[in-house]
Amino acid sequence: MDKVQILVIEDEEVYRNVxxxxxxxxxxxxxAVASGEExxxxxxxxxxxxxxxxxxxxxKVSGMDILKDVKExxxxxxxxxxxxxxxxxxxxxxxxGAFNYITKPFQVEDIxxxxxxxxxxxxxxxxxxxxxxxxxxxxxxxxxxxxxKMCNLMNIALKAARSDATVLITGExxxxxxxxxxxxxxxxxxxxxxxxxxxxxxLSDEFLESALFGHVKGSYTGAxxxxxxxxxKADGGTLFMDEVGDISKSVQAKILRVLQEGEYIxxxxxxxxxxxxxxxxxxxxxxxxxVDNGEFREDLYYRLNVxxxxxxxxxxxxxxxxxxxxxxxxxxxxxxxxxxxxISPEIEDILMxxxxxxxxxxxxxxxxxxxxxxxxNKISKKHLPENIVSRKGNAHSIxxxxxxxxxxxxKELILRTLQLTKGNKQEASKMLxxxxxxxxxxxKEWG
Ligand SMILES: Nc1ncnc2c1ncn2[C@@H]1O[C@H](COP(=O)(O)OP(=O)(O)OP(=O)(O)O)[C@@H](O)[C@H]1O
Ligand SMILES: [Mg+2]
Numbered sequence: 001m002d003k004v005q006i007l008v009i010e011d012e013e014v015y016r017n018v019x020x021x022x023x024x025x026x027x028x029x030x031x032a033v034a035s036g037e038e039x040x041x042x043x044x045x046x047x048x049x050x051x052x053x054x055x056x057x058x059x060k061v062s063g064m065d066i067l068k069d070v071k072e073x074x075x076x077x078x079x080x081x082x083x084x085x086x087x088x089x090x091x092x093x094x095x096x097g098a099f100n101y102i103t104k105p106f107q108v109e110d111i112x113x114x115x116x117x118x119x120x121x122x123x124x125x126x127x128x129x130x131x132x133x134x135x136x137x138x139x140x141x142x143x144x145x146x147x148x149k150m151c152n153l154m155n156i157a158l159k160a161a162r163s164d165a166t167v168l169i170t171g172e173x174x175x176x177x178x179x180x181x182x183x184x185x186x187x188x189x190x191x192x193x194x195x196x197x198x199x200x201x202x203l204s205d206e207f208l209e210s211a212l213f214g215h216v217k218g219s220y221t222g223a224x225x226x227x228x229x230x231x232x233k234a235d236g237g238t239l240f241m242d243e244v245g246d247i248s249k250s251v252q253a254k255i256l257r258v259l260q261e262g263e264y265i266x267x268x269x270x271x272x273x274x275x276x277x278x279x280x281x282x283x284x285x286x287x288x289x290x291v292d293n294g295e296f297r298e299d300l301y302y303r304l305n306v307x308x309x310x311x312x313x314x315x316x317x318x319x320x321x322x323x324x325x326x327x328x329x330x331x332x333x334x335x336x337x338x339x340x341x342x343i344s345p346e347i348e349d350i351l352m353x354x355x356x357x358x359x360x361x362x363x364x365x366x367x368x369x370x371x372x373x374x375x376x377n378k379i380s381k382k383h384l385p386e387n388i389v390s391r392k393g394n395a396h397s398i399x400x401x402x403x404x405x406x407x408x409x410x411k412e413l414i415l416r417t418l419q420l421t422k423g424n425k426q427e428a429s430k431m432l433x434x435x436x437x438x439x440x441x442x443x444k445e446w447g
Contacts, residue, residue, distance in 0.1 A: 004119060005046075008032040009039045009053040010081065015104070019052060021114070021359030022108045036061025043070055049122045050115065051078045055089050055101075059081070064093060071097045075125050075162075081106065086301050094165045094306050096242055099120035101165075110262075112412040114278070117164050120189040125162075134158070141183035143176065144327040145320040149280025149312045153180070160307045161187035166259065168244075168304045169282040172422060174361030177240065177282040180309060185238040190278055196230050201243035208251055210267050219268020231264060231275045238278045244304065245285030245296065252297045259303040284422070314363065328367040330366060340371055343379045350381070354388050357419055392426060414442055 001113045010016040011034045023030045031048070033039050036057050042048075043066075051070065053063040067078055080093045080101040090101040098119050102110055138144065143154065145433055160167050161184045169177045178197070185195045200208055206220050214229030228240055235437055247255070258264045258275050265272050281304045290296035314321070325348070328341050343351075356362055370383035398416050400409045414432065417441070421427040429436045 002048060003027060003029040004115075005029045005048050006050040006052065007039060007042060007048040008058065009034075009036065009051070009054075009066060011035060011054060011058045014334065015081070019111065020407055023110065026112060026115075028115075035059040036063065036066050037315075040069070045074070047074050048116050049076055049126075051076050051349045052111070053082065053095060054081045055086060057084065064089070064096070067098055072444065077117065077121050077162075079111070079114050087394055090304070091306055094163060095159075097159050097162065099165075113262075117189065121162065121164070124189045124248070127293055136185065140390050141179070141186060143179060143183055144323050145317065146323065147317040147319045149317045150320055153309060153311070156307065156309055157184055158187070160184045160309070163307070164188075164278055165306040166278070166304050167280045167309060168287070168305045169280065169309045169389060170287065171282075171284065172313050172359055173284050174359035175311035175313060176360055177284075177311055180311065181238075181240045181280045181282060184280060185240075185278075188222065188238070188278065190237050194234045195238050195240065197240040197242060198230055198232040199242045201246040202322070205248050205251055206267070208247065209254065212251075213254065213264045213266045213273075214269075214382070215267035216269045219266075223268070227266075227334050229264075229266060231277055232273065232390045233260065234277045236276055238280060241279060241281045243283060244281040245283035245290055249295075249297065252300050254302060256297060259300070285341050303340070314359045318352055321363070322348065325351065325367060328364050332368050336368075336371055338371055339376075339377045340346045340379060344369065347379055347381065348386070350384065350389060355420070357422065368380060370376075411442070411446060414439060 004027075006028050007029060008016060008019050008023070010019060010032070013034070016032050020030050020032050032044065034057075036059055039053070040061060040221075051066075053066055055063040062322070067080065070076060070078065075097040080090060080098045081104060082090045082093075083104050084102075086410050090103075092103055100114050101356070102114065105119050117166055135153055137158055143150075147153075157180055167181070167184060169180060171177050176439060179447055181197075182195060185191060189375070198208075198211060203211060204218065209215075209228055210219075210223065210229070212229050214227050214232060215223050216372060217223060241255075254264065258277075259279065262275050263272050264275055287296055287301055287305070291298045291301050299369050324398065325343065327364060329343070333340055351363070351366075358365075366385060366388065367379075369385070371381045373383040374380070398412050399411070417428045417431055418425070425436045429439055432439070435444065
């Protein structure tokens with residue numbers, strides 16, 4: 001087999017030598033340079049599949065410049081080396097398409113582990129198993145949408161699939177967070193290993209910890225036998241942690257440890273285990289706010305948020321609605337053995353107008369319901385839920401009839417705003433310009 005070729009760009013001689021020795025010992029063909037300028041000369045002559053570069057380099061051309069330019073030229077896997085405290089730059093590098101980053105002083109073992117993964121990644125690229133464009137990505141993942149927002153998002157997802165970094169997906173309920181998580185997994189070099197999902201909101205601390213890390217028999221009441229944790233089950237694969245904003249501080253600390261050191265200890269055990277799992281986290285909370293009010297660890301936030309994907313609510317990308325409607329009609333024609341063809345322009349208008357507080361999941365449910373109800377091949381008004389037809393459920397407009405009481409109007413406005421914020425009183429209070437206490441007081445009053 002040919003030796004793997006790797007380019008090392010590091011201006012500190014000690015580190016450069018350590019890397020060269022370690023990589024050559026592992027049977028790689030290494031070229032090492034001390035500056036971005038020299039690196040660029042070599043890259044022009046030869047396309048190294050693997051590159052390790054310090055972010056900061058003495059000289060005019062930085063590691064970030066090299067990363068940017070080289071990613072435009074071809075598709076190498078690039079591992080960045082950062083100094084302690086440069087997490088923001090590291091995050092930027094991930095955005096630019098770096099495979100991962102490692103903080104100085106590093107362990108050679110960590111570098112080698114990353115290189116193994118980069119080699120796998122390069123294999124996928126050279127076998128052309130990764131989608132090269134958005135259309136292909138959309139086809140092989142079932143993600144529908146061609147609005148500008150959706151295209152941006154798919155581009156980030158494509159980049160995320162090419163790196164091994166942790167991804168944080170934020171967005172309202174029903175916007176497709178899990179779907180995009182799976183898309184990233186399916187297009188990553190980890191696709192032949194497990195995709196394991198866990199909802200962190202529904203479990204107590206003990207259960208969550210034991211589910212993630214496993215436990216030994218007798219470690220707590222109810223632990224009647226040993227349990228293998230998801231980090232072990234998902235070894236080599238991807239772990240999707242849903243509702244990550246609801247994790248308690250004590251479990252947050254343990255997750256941070258896995259992310260930082262790649263190690264964990266099962267509940268009640270004394271044995272440290274190694275983790276090789278890519279984490280994709282999701283939340284519908286504003287995690288930065290949780291960091292501000294002390295509910296979420298800042299260090300963990302940064303570790304999770306290496307690549308951030310924000311799912312836009314459906315009301316902000318309404319141009320996707322017609323495509324989504326056809327997509328769901330096709331899906332349910334197959335599932336329900338129906339032959340529904342198009343929907344009338346009138347119905348389409350109604351669906352375009354509506355605010356979709358439950359996002360794509362709500363749209364999907366509405367179409368399914370309509371198709372169950374309709375006997376012919378045409379969906380009509382009577383198959384749609386009343387609140388959508390009368391536009392009462394439209395979170396973006398309310399009707400105030402002159403002559404009605406201010407009290408009633410206030411009630412309508414508060415309830416509708418809460419609907420819009422999915423019951424988030426803090427957000428609603430900001431929008432309405434009243435205190436949370438007043439909202440709570442009113443809700444109590446209305447029973
Ligand atoms: N762009 C899309 N194209 C096609 N289907 C989609 C799209 N986005 C979401 N869906 C569908 O909508 C439903 C909800 O998506 P998903 O479960 O991924 O949302 P979510 O953001 O994880 O929601 P929650 O926060 O409630 O868990 C799923 O059935 C999914 O297949
Ligand atoms: Mg979900």
